[in-house]
Each structure stands twice: as structure tokens, then as C-alpha cells.
Amino acid sequence: MDRFTTLTGIAAPLPLVNVDTDMIIPKQFLKTIRRTGLGRNLFDEMRFTEDGREIADFVLNRPPYRKAEILVAGENFGCGSSREHAPWALLDFGIRCVIAPSFADIFHSNCFKNGILPVVLPQEAVDHLMEDAGRGANARLTVDLVAQTVTASDGRVFAFEVDPFRKHCLLEGLDDIGLTMEKVAAIDAFEARAAAARPWL
Amino acid sequence: MTQPRTLYDKIWDDHVVDRQPDGTCLIYIDRHLVHEVTSPQAFEGLRLAGRPVRCPEKTIAVPDHNVPTTWDREAGIANEESRIQVETLDRNARDFAIHYYPVSDIRQGIVHIIGPEQGWTLPGMTIVCGDSHTATHGAFGALAHGIGTSEVEHVLATQTLIQSKSRNMRVEVTGSLGPGVTAKDITLSVIAATGTAGGTGHVIEYAGEAIRALSMEGRMTVCNMAIEGGARAGLIAPDDKTFDYVRGRPHAPKGARWEAAMAYWKTLQSDPGARFDKVVTLRAEAIAPVVTWGTSPEDAVAITGVVPHPEEFHGGKVEAARRSLDYMGLVPGTRMTDVAVDAVFIGSCTNGRIEDLRAAAAILRGRRVAPGVRAMVVPGSGLVRLQAEEEGLDAVFRGAGFEWRLAGCSMCLGMNPDQLAPGERCAATSNRNFEGRMGRGGRTHLMSPARAAAAAVTGRLADVRSLA
Numbered sequence: 001m002d003r004f005t006t007l008t009g010i011a012a013p014l015p016l017v018n019v020d021t022d023m024i025i026p027k028q029f030l031k032t033i034r035r036t037g038l039g040r041n042l043f044d045e046m047r048f049t050e051d052g053r054e055i056a057d058f059v060l061n062r063p064p065y066r067k068a069e070i071l072v073a074g075e076n077f078g079c080g081s082s083r084e085h086a087p088w089a090l091l092d093f094g095i096r097c098v099i100a101p102s103f104a105d106i107f108h109s110n111c112f113k114n115g116i117l118p119v120v121l122p123q124e125a126v127d128h129l130m131e132d133a134g135r136g137a138n139a140r141l142t143v144d145l146v147a148q149t150v151t152a153s154d155g156r157v158f159a160f161e162v163d164p165f166r167k168h169c170l171l172e173g174l175d176d177i178g179l180t181m182e183k184v185a186a187i188d189a190f191e192a193r194a195a196a197a198r199p200w201l
Numbered sequence: 202m203t204q205p206r207t208l209y210d211k212i213w214d215d216h217v218v219d220r221q222p223d224g225t226c227l228i229y230i231d232r233h234l235v236h237e238v239t240s241p242q243a244f245e246g247l248r249l250a251g252r253p254v255r256c257p258e259k260t261i262a263v264p265d266h267n268v269p270t271t272w273d274r275e276a277g278i279a280n281e282e283s284r285i286q287v288e289t290l291d292r293n294a295r296d297f298a299i300h301y302y303p304v305s306d307i308r309q310g311i312v313h314i315i316g317p318e319q320g321w322t323l324p325g326m327t328i329v330c331g332d333s334h335t336a337t338h339g340a341f342g343a344l345a346h347g348i349g350t351s352e353v354e355h356v357l358a359t360q361t362l363i364q365s366k367s368r369n370m371r372v373e374v375t376g377s378l379g380p381g382v383t384a385k386d387i388t389l390s391v392i393a394a395t396g397t398a399g400g401t402g403h404v405i406e407y408a409g410e411a412i413r414a415l416s417m418e419g420r421m422t423v424c425n426m427a428i429e430g431g432a433r434a435g436l437i438a439p440d441d442k443t444f445d446y447v448r449g450r451p452h453a454p455k456g457a458r459w460e461a462a463m464a465y466w467k468t469l470q471s472d473p474g475a476r477f478d479k480v481v482t483l484r485a486e487a488i489a490p491v492v493t494w495g496t497s498p499e500d501a502v503a504i505t506g507v508v509p510h511p512e513e514f515h516g517g518k519v520e521a522a523r524r525s526l527d528y529m530g531l532v533p534g535t536r537m538t539d540v541a542v543d544a545v546f547i548g549s550c551t552n553g554r555i556e557d558l559r560a561a562a563a564i565l566r567g568r569r570v571a572p573g574v575r576a577m578v579v580p581g582s583g584l585v586r587l588q589a590e591e592e593g594l595d596a597v598f599r600g601a602g603f604e605w606r607l608a609g610c611s612m613c614l615g616m617n618p619d620q621l622a623p624g625e626r627c628a629a630t631s632n633r634n635f636e637g638r639m640g641r642g643g644r645t646h647l648m649s650p651a652r653a654a655a656a657a658v659t660g661r662l663a664d665v666r667s668l669a
């Protein structure tokens with residue numbers, strides 16, 4: 001996993017609530033057995049007509065946002081299915097950070113496993129950044145994970161909270177499985193205790 | 202004295218392997234369910250790292266999302282990507298020696314239906330699956346939730362998951378349901394009341410007389426959609442109905458082990474005075490039979506109601522409602538019972554169990570599907586299908602003009618050929634009415650099995666009470 005420290009880039013505004021993972025990556029693209037290559041189908045049904053032509057007014061088809069690295073969205077972003085294809089598609093497109101008033105649990109956790117930072121900010125802050133994002137290439141946002149801040153193009157700074165352990169893993173690009181493998185003795189001990197206490201398992 | 206604990210607290214406490222100073226825990230996983238869509242990259246990760254599956258005996262795999270549900274499916278899967286995905290699971294199950302129910306096995310079915318059916322799902326367990334509807338298993342008083350593919354790999358490799366504890370939420374449904382009102386109406390009404398983000402960060406315990414009165418099938422329907430309410434998991438404390446359901450299942454404990462398990466399972470209740478961070482109470486008498494009008498599961502309205510105006514909502518929901526109505530092709534103020542349907546789908550992990558098929562068949566007996574309506578019933582598992590055939594339900598469905606299919610997820614998400622055409626409107630017993638979920642441009646109205654059957658015979662969304 002790539003590390004995430006700071007990111008300055010173009011933010012694409014997506015002012016919709018309840019953006020679900022079926023929208024982010026429709027089911028016909030879940031048939032892959034790989035993690036890569038999903039970027040071209042990110043938001044497929046909103047981005048392309050049925051015969052594959054670009055829908056001109058969808059945000060990621062507009063010139064400055066084709067290079068967006070940040071997405072600003074409405075509440076409950078990433079609800080629905082647990083498909084990790086959603087963060088894989090975002091990442092493959094080039095998006096490393098999503099800012100929203102709230103996220104669905106599984107999507108939120110999937111982001112951290114893939115080097116994407118989901119930033120939760122109050123609605124009012126998101127509204128400000130959404131407006132900022134609307135100004136395209138003239139308005140780059142800076143997301144600083146170390147300082148836990150998002151800086152708008154007008155210099156306004158918004159602080160966000162992040163789970164310390166997840167922050168640490170993201171900053172260092174750590175692999176969860178490797179970390180857990182170091183605790184194998186504790187897992188062995190747990191299994192022995194559980195086998196005695198709940199022998200039917 | 203120890204602090205009173207919730208059911209969630211108890212299951213959590215019994216599965217903590219390690220706790221870091223910041224509160225992040227390593228949680229042990231008792232059962233890991235696997236399907237073909239969210240697992241290939243996880244197994245590939247294991248191979249690349251040269252890691253084995255730590256507990257193959259606790260890992261159960263089944264293909265369900267991509268499998269054809271037509272009677273000729275033994276001939277193979279026509280779509281190449283789907284075929285490769287199922288073959289990849291075949292190979293991974295064999296190579297890593299995990300329990301497996303291939304397409305050819307009569308026990309194959311939707312993963313959340315066969316877990317309970319085979320007795321893999323037991324009270325007090327931690328259960329995960331790379332699938333958000335894992336919440337279904339919470340009906341047994343198991344802590345069950347969906348995970349992403351990286352976590353699937355983590356569980357395969359370590360039998361644990363890195364987790365922070367969620368908050369406790371209690372949804373109490375008091376009193377008793379009116380006639381024609383079902384578990385599906387409870388779960389949709391709870392989501393309508395709390396919103397699709399109402400449960401975010403929480404584990405919901407469903408309680409109250411109306412929940413107690415539900416069968417295990419009904420409880421599974423309720424917990425299945427906990428995720429649609431944003432919750433990490435849904436739970437219902439186990440009771441005699443739970444034990445009766447579990448007893449004698451192929452993988453349920455037997456003999457002295459059963460007795461020991463029962464003694465433990467009976468402790469699995471929230472203590473009096475246990476603290477919940479959030480409490481929502483609904484009166485069962487106030488729950489109407491509902492259908493959804495929009496593209497979010499929270500968009501439920503009484504079947505006797507009308508399509509709402511976007512202006513009735515607040516904030517971002519105004520725009521979302523406008524977009525939904527546009528997508529759904531609905532005009533505000535239209536009576537729900539005036540909305541004509543093109544298709545009917547009965548099945549899915551929400552409502553693909555035997556009791557659901559019985560409820561739908563009861564409406565269909567002696568009736569015919571309205572002209573021009575395409576109606577399909579997809580049992581949740583091969584064994585549900587067999588049971589239904591033994592009871593003669595297949596004849597009822599077929600006689601009414603329904604297609605009688607083999608088990609799988611089918612049209613619930615249309616990864617196999619069972620899909621809606623653009624603009625087609627469907628009365629569905631599944632759990633998601635998202636844009637494009639059942640096929641690009643397809644329009645989904647969620648409801649209970651009996652109401653879907655009523656829609657099939659009237660050709661419109663219908664109040665089943667007018668047919669009963």
C-alpha cells in the first residue's frame with residue numbers, strides 16, 4: 001500500500017447524498033479477479049452513455065476534473081455493498097482522498113486498506129470545500145494527514161479527526177496482515193482459551 | 202459488581218485477542234463465509250505472500266452472485282468473466298481445502314441463506330463475509346458483518362480482524378403487527394425512520410415484542426437490512442425459537458456439546474440497565490405495509506400513500522429525491538397503487554427463504570400473473586427449492602405464470618443474466634433499489650413477498666390486504 005502524507009490537488013465536487021457503491025462501480029465490473037484497471041469504469045453509468053460515449057456534464061468528464069485527486073461529496077458516501085472494487089476504482093482513477101460529512105462504515109474502512117484517506121468534516125465545511133472545488137483548476141485543496149487539516153484555496157483551514165492507528169498505518173504505508181502476523185502468539189493463546197470455554201466451535 | 206453489558210458488548214468481549222492502547226482491537230473470527238465476487242484478490246494476495254489459510258475448517262465458500270439460475274446451468278456459464286470468477290473460487294476452495302458447495306451441490310445457494318441452513322451460523326459467534334448482507338446472521342445473536350476484500354485476506358491469513366468497537370444502538374418494536382404487515386415492513390420502516398445513515402458507527406440490537414414474535418426467517422429479514430440503515434451489524438438475542446431452528450442442523454453441535462452451547466447461549470442477552478448510545482422505539486401498530494418509491498432503501502411509503510414531493514424533504518435529500526423521481530419515472534402525488542409494474546422478482550437473501558415463498562404462494566393460489574408482467578421466483582438455496590417443491594409451491598408459482606428458478610442471487614444485483622431492461626419497473630423482495638442495481642436503467646420497488654405476489658397478479662403495486 002502507498003503511503004499517504006500530504007496531497008495538494010484538484011478536487012471534484014459531487015454534491016449528492018447517499019452515493020452508493022453501485023454508483024461508484026456498477027456490478028458488471030465486479031467480475032474481475034484483479035484489483036487494477038477499474039478506473040475507467042469509475043461512476044460508469046453516470047459517466048458514460050450506454051454505447052460508451054462520455055456524458056459531457058458529468059463532473060469527472062469536465063477538463064479540470066479529469067485529473068482530480070480529491071472528491072468532495074454529500075453525506076453517507078459509499079453506502080451499500082462491501083465491494084472493495086469501489087476504492088480500487090477511485091484509486092485507479094487517481095483519487096486519493098474523499099471529503100464528506102459522513103461515510104458508510106465498510107467503505108470507510110476499505111479506503112484505509114488502499115491508501116485512500118476518507119476525511120469527515122461538518123456539513124458547513126464540506127459546503128465551503130464543495131464551492132471551492134466548483135472552481136476547478138483554480139482551486140486546489142491541500143490535505144495534510146500529519147497535521148489533520150484540509151486547506152481551502154482561500155487559505156481557510158479545516159481540522160479533521162482520524163483514528164490514530166489508521167493514521168499511523170496510512171502514514172507508514174503499513175500492511176495490516178504483516179502487523180497481525182506479529183501477534184500470532186496471542187492468536188494461538190486465544191484459540192486455546194476459546195477451545196476450552198466454547199468447545200462446540 | 203461488573204457493569205451491565207449489552208449483547209454486543211458480551212460477544213465482543215469474548216472475542217478480543219489483543220487490545221492496543223488506543224482501543225483498536227484484534228477480534229477473533231469464528232466463521233468466515235466466502236463467495237466468488239469479493240474473494241479472488243484475497244486468495245491471490247495469500248498466494249503472492251506464500252501464506253496458508255489459517256483455519257480452513259472455519260471457512261465456508263459458495264458461488265452465488267454470478268451463477269445462472271436457469272435449469273440448464275450445469276451446461277456451464279456463458280459469460281466468460283463470470284465463468285472465470287466461479288472457476289477461480291472452485292480452484293481456491295480446493296487448493297486451500299476449505300468447505301465448499303459448488304454449483305452442482307444441492308446445498309448451494311445464497312451464502313447468507315445456506316450459513317444458517319447448514320448450522321454454520323450459531324449464537325454468540327463472530328461471523329464475517331466479504332458481503333454487506335452478512336448482517337443477516339445477526340438474527341441468531343451472532344455478531345456478523347460485511348468486510349472488504351483486504352479484510353477477507355486478513356481473516357483468511359490470521360482468522361482475526363482489526364476493529365474498533367462500534368457504539369450500541371437499540372431498536373425496539375413494541376406491540377404487535379397488524380394483519381398483512383411483515384418483517385420486511387418492520388425493517389423498511391426502521392430505515393425510513395432513522396435514514397440510511399442512522400445506524401452508522403453502531404451495532405443495532407433489535408428488541409421488543411414484535412421482534413420476539415417473528416419467526417427466525419422474519420428475524421433474518423430484519424437483520425439483513427441493518428446495513429441499509431448504515432449499521433455495522435444487527436443483532437437479536439437468541440431464544441427458544443433460535444435454539445429450535447439450530448438444533449439438528451448438519452454443523453450444529455450435538456450431545457454434550459449442544460448442552461454446553463445452550464448453557465452459554467442462554468447468557469446472550471443484554472443485561473438489565475445496559476447502556477445504549479442510541480435508542481429508537483417504534484410501535485408495531487403504527488407500522489404500515491410499505492413499498493419504496495425512490496432509489497434509497499429509506500424511501501419507503503405506505504402502500505396506501507402517494508409518491509412524495511421533493512420539497513417535503515430537507516438539505517441534500519431534496520436534490521436526491523428529485524434525482525430519484527426522475528430515475529424512477531414517477532410524478533409526485535401519484536398513488537402508489539396506481540404504479541404499474543413490468544416485472545416481479547421474489548428471492549434474495551432478504552426474502553428467499555421457505556416462509557417467504559409460502560407467503561407469496563398463498564396470494565398466488567388460484568390466481569394468474571397479469572398479462573405482460575414477467576415474474577420470477579428464485580429460491581435462496583437448493584434446499585429451499587426442494588422443500589418448496591415438496592410442499593407443491595413450485596406448482597402454485599408455475600400455475601400462476603411465474604418462472605421457477607434455481608438458487609442464486611439472480612436479479613437482486615443482476616451479475617448473472619437475470620436483469621431488468623432500461624426503464625423496466627420491478628416489484629422486488631430484495632434489499633436495494635439503487636440506480637442500476639437490477640440492470641442499467643431498471644427501476645426497483647422494494648416490498649415483502651406477499652406484496653410482490655399481489656403486484657404480479659394486479660400488474661400494479663398493490664395492497665395485499667385487498668386480495669387476502
Ligand code: SF4
Pocket residue numbers: 265266311312313332334549550551609610613614631632
Ligand atoms: S441476494 Fe443480493 S443482497 Fe443478498 S448476497 Fe446476493 S446479491 Fe447480495
